[in-house]
Amino acid sequence: MTTATATTMDALDALESEAIHIFREVAGEFDRPVILFSGGKDSTLLVHLAVKAFAPARVPFPLLHVDTGHNYPEVIDFRDALVERLGLRLHVAHVQDWIDDGSLTERPDGTRNPLQTVPLLDSINSHRFDAVFGGGRRDEERARAKERILSLRDGFGRWDPRTQRPELWNLYNGRHAAGEHVRVFPISNWTELDVWRYIQREQVELPSIYYAHEREVFHRDGMWLAEGPWGGPRGGETVERRTVRYRTVGDGSCTGAVESTATTLDEVIAEVTASRLTERGATRADDRLSEAAMEDRKREGYF
Numbered sequence: 001m002t003t004a005t006a007t008t009m010d011a012l013d014a015l016e017s018e019a020i021h022i023f024r025e026v027a028g029e030f031d032r033p034v035i036l037f038s039g040g041k042d043s044t045l046l047v048h049l050a051v052k053a054f055a056p057a058r059v060p061f062p063l064l065h066v067d068t069g070h071n072y073p074e075v076i077d078f079r080d081a082l083v084e085r086l087g088l089r090l091h092v093a094h095v096q097d098w099i100d101d102g103s104l105t106e107r108p109d110g111t112r113n114p115l116q117t118v119p120l121l122d123s124i125n126s127h128r129f130d131a132v133f134g135g136g137r138r139d140e141e142r143a144r145a146k147e148r149i150l151s152l153r154d155g156f157g158r159w160d161p162r163t164q165r166p167e168l169w170n171l172y173n174g175r176h177a178a179g180e181h182v183r184v185f186p187i188s189n190w191t192e193l194d195v196w197r198y199i200q201r202e203q204v205e206l207p208s209i210y211y212a213h214e215r216e217v218f219h220r221d222g223m224w225l226a227e228g229p230w231g232g233p234r235g236g237e238t239v240e241r242r243t244v245r246y247r248t249v250g251d252g253s254c255t256g257a258v259e260s261t262a263t264t265l266d267e268v269i270a271e272v273t274a275s276r277l278t279e280r281g282a283t284r285a286d287d288r289l290s291e292a293a294m295e296d297r298k299r300e301g302y303f
Contacts, residue, residue, distance in 0.1 A: 011194070012194065012197060012198050012201060015187070015189060015190055015194060015198070016049065016052075016198070018170070018186075018189065019049045019053075019186035019187055020049060020052060020053040021170070022149060022172070022184065022186040023049060023050055023053040023054070023133075023186060024053055024054075025172055025174075026131050026133070026150075026172075026174065026184050027053075027054070027060060027061070029131075029174045030130045030131035030174060030182070031130055032061070032127065032128055032129050032130050032131070033061040033129065033130070033131040033132070033133060033184075034061055034062055034063070034064045034091075034124075034127070034129045034131070034132055034133065035047065035050060035059075035061065035062070035063050035064070035132075035133040036063075036064055036065075036066070036120075036132060036133060036134045036135070037063040037064065037065050037079065037090070038065060038066075038075070038079075038249055038250070039065070039071075039075040039076065039078050039079040039082075039207055039249060040075070040135070040207075040248060040249035040250070041195060041196075041199065041206055041210060041248075041249070042135030042136075042137065042187065042195060043134075043135045044082070044204060044205075044206060045135065045187060045195055045198065045199065045204065046133055046134075046135050046186060046187065047059070047063070047082065047086070047088070048202060048204050049186060049187075050133075051086065058086075058087055058088075059086070059088060062088065062089035062090065062091055063083065063088055063089065063090045063091070064090075064091045064092075064093065064120075064123055064127075064129070064132075065079065065090065065091070065092045065093070066093045066095065066116045066119050066120050066123070067092050067093065067094050067095065068095045068112035068113065068115065068116060068251045069094060069095055069096045069112065069229070070111075070112050070228065070229060070230040070251045070252040070253055071249075071251075071252065072207070072209055072226075072228075072246075072249070072252060074207045074208050074209050075207045075209065075249055077207075078205075078206070078207040078208075082205075091123065091127065093119040093120065093122070093123040094119075095112050095115050095116060095119055097119075098115070098118055098119050098122075099115075103118060104118055104119075109253070110230050110231045110253045111230070111251055111253040111254040112230070112251050112253065113250055113251040113253075113254055117157075120157075121156075121157040124157065124181055129181060130176065130181050130182065131174070131181065131182050131183075131184055132181060132182070132183050132184065133184045133185075133186060134183055134184070134185055135185075135187060136183075136185045136187075136188065137185070137187055137188055137189075137190050137191070137192070137195075138188050138189065139190075139191045139192065140192075146161050146164070147159075147161075147164065147183075147185065147188070148164050148165060148167050148185075148188075149167055149172055149184065149185055149186070149188055150165070150167070150172045150173065150174055150182050150183075150184055150185075151164070151182065151183040151184075151185070152164075152165070152176060152180060152182055153180060153181050153182065153183060154179075154180055155177075155179035155180055157181070159183075192247075192272055193269070193272050193273060196265065196268055196269050196272055197269060199265065200265040200266075200269065207249065209245065209246045209249070209257075210245060210246055210247075210249075210268070211245055211262065211263050211264075211268065212243050212244065212245045212260045212261050212262050212263045212267075213243070213244070213245065214241055214242070214243055214244075215241070215242065215244055215257065216239050216240070216241050217239070217240060217241075217242050217244060217257060218232070218233040218237045218238060218239050218240065219237065219240075220233075220234075220237060220256075222256075223256025223257070223258075224242060224244050224256055224257045224258070224259065225252075225253075225255075225256050225257075226252060226257065227239065228252045228253075229252075230251070230252050230253035231253060242257075242259060243259065243260065243261060244257035244258060244259055244260060245257060245258060245260040245262060245268075246258075247272075
């Protein structure tokens with residue numbers, strides 16, 4: 001008599017299984033999906049999960065990067081190396097192109113994160129993408145906590161939280177009219193700590209700026225910002241050389257570093273476990289523009 005061996009599934013296995021299921025469901029239901037990719041840890045995790053979902057075949061849809069032009073060189077180098085290594089297709093929407101043709105105007109504060117919405121929507125429309133994967137997670141920010149796994153956007157790319165559809169028993173409704181599209185969040189139920197533990201388990205490679213390194217920075221609004229093409233210190237702010245790391249990747253003008261000595265995954269996980277602020281709350285100045293900054297941008301079409 002053969003005794004069946006029970007297979008146990010831990011929390012990371014369950015999250016991975018859910019994300020892979022979402023990728024496969026969307027691939028079967030939609031015609032032209034795309035993965036939003038910034039080179040950050042969450043979008044890199046999406047790519048890793050997509051590779052697992054469709055192996056041994058290649059990922060059947062491209063990546064889209066809305067490039068503000070204010071990126072850290074380490075991140076762009078990482079992006080290009082990953083795309084080449086995995087044989088992926090990459091579309092890049094350069095915010096500078098929209099500024100050059102007069103569609104967008106530089107902001108007085110120099111940040112370009114809010115300027116990503118128009119290039120994103122234009123790229124979705126021009127490529128006729130009907131499902132757009134993103135690495136948003138509910139634990140990041142209150143507006144993101146309101147969205148379901150599949151989030152309908154109207155013909156103008158706008159989000160209305162009142163039109164969120166129920167998702168009982170992991171059943172996802174991707175129905176949409178011509179001109180509309182759906183945003184898809186396969187890691188919506190993950191926490192920052194889940195992401196790092198999974199990265200450790202799977203040995204997922206990330207840009208080097210996620211680990212402690214020395215960098216010239218200046219202090220503003222409780223964050224350490226780096227000099228770059230987006231500007232530098234203002235009156236009274238002085239550049240210092242500090243040991244820092246980044247918890248999230250975004251426009252250099254508004255993405256801050258945190259002081260850290262964490263050079264290994266074990267040390268990063270220990271830091272994240274002890275933190276009481278999400279990575280966006282601790283290091284993203286663009287989310288501090290108003291109490292509803294993220295929700296306002298999402299209603300306009302931002303991710």
